[in-house]
Amino acid sequence: MTVPGAEHPELVIVPHTHWDREWYLPFQRVRLRLVAVLDRLLTQLADDPRTRFTLDGQTAAVDDYLAIRPEKDGLVRELVGLGRLAVGPWRVLADSFLCSGENLLRNLELGLRRADDLGGAMRVGYLPDQFGHCAQLPQILRVAGIRAACVWRGVPEAVDGTWFRWVAPDGTAVRTRYLPEGGYGGAAGVFAEGGPALVRRRAAEHIRALRRWQPDGPLLGMYGTDHSAPVDDLADLVEAASRPAAWEETVHPDGEENGETRMRLDTLAGFFKGLVTDTAEGFGDAASTVTVHGELRSHARADILPGVLSSRIPLKQALSRAERLVERYAEPLVALYGHPYASQPFLNLAWERLVDASCHDSVTGCGADATADQVAARIAEADDLGRGVVDLVLAPIAATVPDGGHLLFNPSPRRRTEVVTLDLPADRTLVTASGEAVPCQVLATEQTTFADEMVPADDLDRHLRKVHGRELHGSQITAWDVDADARTIAFDLAATSDLGFDVADVRAAAAATGVELWRVKVRTRPRHTVAARVEVEPLALAAVTAAPAAGLPSEPALGPVPPSIAAGRGSLSDLDNGLMHIALRSDGLLDVLAADGTHAAGLGAIVDGGDLGDEYTYAPPARDRVVDSPDEVWNRVLWSGPLTGALESTRWYRWPKHGEPDQGTRAATTVTTEIGTRVELRQGEPFVRLTISFDNQADDHRVRLHLPLPRAAACSHAEGQFAVVDRALHAEGGSGEHPVPTFPAYGWVAAGGLAVLLDHVSEYELVDGGRTLALTLLRSVGLLSRTENAWRRAPAGPQLATPGAQCHGLRTVELGLFLYAGAWHESRLLEAAERFRHPFTTAPGQGQDPDGTPDVPEGGIEIGGRGVVLSSCRDVGRDGPELRLVALTPEPTTATVHSTHGHGDIAMRPWQIMSVAARSASEKG
Secondary structure, eight states, X not given: OOOTTTTSOEEEEEEBOBOOSSSSSXXXXXXXXHHHHHHHHHHHHHHOTTOOEEOTTBTHHHHHHHTTOGGGHHHHHHHHHTTSEEOOSBSSOBOTTSSOHHHHHHHHHHHHHHHHHHTOOOOSEEESSOSSBOTTHHHHHHHTTOOEEEEXXXXXXXXXXXXXXXXXXXXXXXXXXXXXXXXXXXXXXXXSSSOHHHHHHHHHHHHHHHHTTOSSSOEEEEEOOBTOOOOTTHHHHHHHHTOHHHHHHHHGGGTOOOTTOEEEEOOHHHHHBTTBOSSSSOOOSSOOOOEEESOBOBSSSSXXXXXXXXXXXXXXXXXHHHHHHIIIIIHHHHHHHSOHHHHHHHHHHHHHHHHHHTBTTTTTOOSOHHHHHHHHHHHHHXXXXXXHHHHHHHHHHHTTSBTTOEEEEOOSSSOEEEEEEEEEETTEEEEOTTSOBOOEEEEEEEOOEEEEEEEEGXXXXXXXXXXXXXXXXXXXXXXXXXXXXXXXXXXXXXXXXOOOOOHHHHHHHHHTTTOSEEEEEEEEOOEEEEEEEEEEOTTOEEEEEEEEOTTSOSSOOOOSSOSSOEEOOSSSEEEEOSSEEEEEOTTSOEEEEETTSOEEEEETEEEEEEOOOOSSOOOOOTTOOOBOSOSEEEEEEEEEOSSEEEEEEEEEEEEESSEETTTTEEOSOEEEEEEXXXXXXXXTOSSEEEEEEEEEOOOSEEEEEEEEOSSOOSEEEEEOSSSEEEEESSOOOOSSBOOOOXXXXXXXXXXXXXXXXXXXXEEEEEEGGGTEEEEEEEEEOSBSOOSSOTTBSSXXXXXXXXXXXXOOEEEEEEEEEEEOSSOGGGTTHHHHHHHHHSOOEEXXXXXXXXXXXXXXXXXXXXXXXXXXXXXXXXXXXXXXXXXXXXXXXXXXXXXXXXXXXXXXXXXXXXXXXXXXXXXXXXXXX
C-alpha cells in the first residue's frame, strides 16, 4: 500500500511554538512573552485565511493567554473550529517519568475537555520535548481515544525512518512519527530571513535531509522553536517558494525529478489526517516497519538529559506525596463517604495544580530558582486541597468519636491489619467498636508545662484574664483545682473538653482562701504516643475509642507469630518479627534475612561523589574525591516491644565543601555531615523501614545509598506509570551526551532479590557489575545548564546560577527494603509496596461525650486478583464510584470486585489499564 501523497511529494510546513510555561524565567514573566506572541499570531491568523498554527499540544497556553485577553475568546474559538488553530490534547506537556500514571490520564482529560470546549481537540499525542517517554504512553493515549503520536527525544537507534509502531506493555499500539533532523525545530531556519530564493534553497536542503529518513510520502517540516511566532509574511513566502519552476533548479541537482513537489501550510492535526485510520491499531499503510516496545529512553537520536530525575529532589518528594493524597485518600473518601457537591471543586483545583506541576520544565527542577519555588508552592496548594477534602469528609464522622479515640481510613481495596502511631491520654487505652482491647505499645510519654510560677494574689486576676472561655494556650481546660493548703492553682489542658467552666469560679475560690501568694500551674495531661495494631476493612472507615486503662493489659499478647520484636544491645543490634531478621552492625551497615532464606549483607553505605554537571546532566569531576566511609559511628536502640522495634545509627562524614570546576576536582576543605538512619521493623510487615536524614551544607556533589544485592542481577525491574519496566545494566548511546544508566522508579525498584519501596520517584543505577543497587538521595548543582559539561556536548539551556539547586538544609528520605526469592511477580512485592506507600490515615476523635458511640458509616469496596492494583476510585456522578484498575503483572489475570451491590469478575490482559463503574463491576458474575 502506498503512503497517501507519495504521487505528489510535498513538504508540509507546520508553524508552531514550543511553549515552556516556566523555565529559566518563572511563570508570570514567561506569560508576558506569551501574550505578546499570541497577540501577533492571532492577528496573522485573523488577517490571512491561508495561515495555520499548532499551539504546542497543550491547552494551558490558551488559558494563560485568555486570562489576560478574555476578549479574544471568540476569535480563538472561531480559529479552532475552522481547523486553523490546533490545540490540545494535553493540558501541559508533562514529564511522564516524574508523575503518576493517573496524573498523565487526568492531564489528557483536562486538555481534551478544554480543547473540545474551544472547538475541537487535536487528536495527536504530540510529545515534542519531554526527556523520554514512559512505557505505557501508547495505551494511555488510546484510553483517551488517540491513535497517533509524534515524538523526538528517546527514540532508539532501531528507528531508521520517520514512522514506527510504538507498542505499550499490554500490546496497545499507536502509529508514531519521529521528528529527525532537528526535532520540533527542524524547519525553524527555513524562514529565518530572506526572500523566496533563500527560502527555496533552505527548504531544498531540509527536504534532502528528510529524504534520508523518508524516501517517499509527505514530509513534515516543523517550523518553530521555543517561545517563537512565525514571520509575518509566511503564507506569501510559502506560495512564492512553491512555484514549480523555482523548485526544478534547486531540487533536481540532487536527483529529485518531480517538479510538482510543493510546500503547504497546515496544522499538525492536518498533517496526520488521512495518515492514521480507524482500523484496530490505527495504521493505514505498511510504512511503519519498525516496532518499538515500551519506554523511549535511548540516547541514540537525541539528548534525554537524565539528570532531571535527581535535580531538586524535594520537588519529586512533594509531588509524589500530593498525588497519593489526592488519588488514594481524598477522591475515594469523597466517592464513598463524602459530599461530592461540596468537595468536587476543590478536587478539580487540586488536579489542575498537580497536572501543572508535572510539566517537563517544572517538577524536573531544571529551571531557575524562582521557577522551582513557584512549582513547590503549586504542589503545596494541591497538598493543602487534598488534606482539606480529607478533613471535610472525616471531620463530621470524627465528631462522633469521643476525645482520646481515633477514626481510621484504609485506602487499600483489601482488608489490612497495620501497626499505626496514635496519640492517647496516659490513663486510657484503646478498644474496638466491639469493646475488644487494641494491642498497644507505648513509644513515648509527653506532658507540656505552660506555666509554673509564683503569683501574688493582687496580680492573680491579670493572669486569669488569659483564659478565653475554656481556651488557654491554644488548648481547652479539662480540669482545675484551687488548693489552699498547698497554695496552688492548677489547670489541666487538652485538645478538647466537655467541662462546664467559668473562670469566675476560680477567682471566687481563690479569693475565699485569703492566700496572698499562689503557685499557678498550667500543664497538659500526660499523653502517650503509642503503636497500635488495628484492622480495617477494604476502602473502609473504623474507629477505636479510649477506655480506662485499669484492668486492661498495656501490652497484650499478640498471638502465635512472634510474641515480641526483640532487640539486642552492643556492637550488634538485632530486630526480628518472624518475617524479617535485621542486624545493625557496628559500622552502621545492615544485614537482613527474610523468612524464605533470602539474605542481603552490608546494606546502607552512603557514597558521596562530586558533580560538576548541571540540573540536566550529572558530570563527575575528572579527579573525583569519593567519600564512602564515616569517621565515626554511633548506634542505639530507640525502642523494642511487641509491635515495633527501631534502631538508630548516626554516622559522621567529612564531605568536600564544593567543587573546583577549573581544576576538575573537589575542594580540599570539608564540611562535617551527620547522617542519621532509623531502622524500623513492625509486626506483620515483611519489609524493613529506613529513614535517612542529614543536613546538606556541601555543594556540587551527589549522595547515593548503596545496597548490595542478594545475588548479581543482569537487569532491574522498576515500577513506573501503570507498568513494570525491565532495564539492562547499560543505556544505549549515540547522541551528544554520555549514556548514563541511571533510571527512574516511581513506586519501587527490584533487582537480584532485593526491592526498594519508594516514597517518591527516585533515580537508581545498578553498579559493581549488577551486584549493587545505588539509589540517589541527593544531587546538588549550581547551574541551570553548564556550557562546558564534560558529559554533554551541547548546552541544554542558558548558563544561569541556581544556588537553590544545591539543596541545602535538612534532607529526609523514607524507603523500605523487601527481600524475595525467584521472580519479583511471584513474590508479595506488590502487597508490600501498597502497605508502605499507603498507610492508614487517622483523625483524632472530637466528640465531647466520653461515653458516646462512634457513628461510622459502613461501606467500602474490595478488589482482588493477582497483580491487580487500584489507581483511582472517584465519583463521576453515575453508577457509583468509578474504579481505575491496572493489571501489574506479566500474565493474564482476573480482577474481582466486591461491594454492597454484589460480586463481579473481570478478565484483564497483562499490564491492562481498565476503568469500570463499581456498581456495574460488582453486579457481574
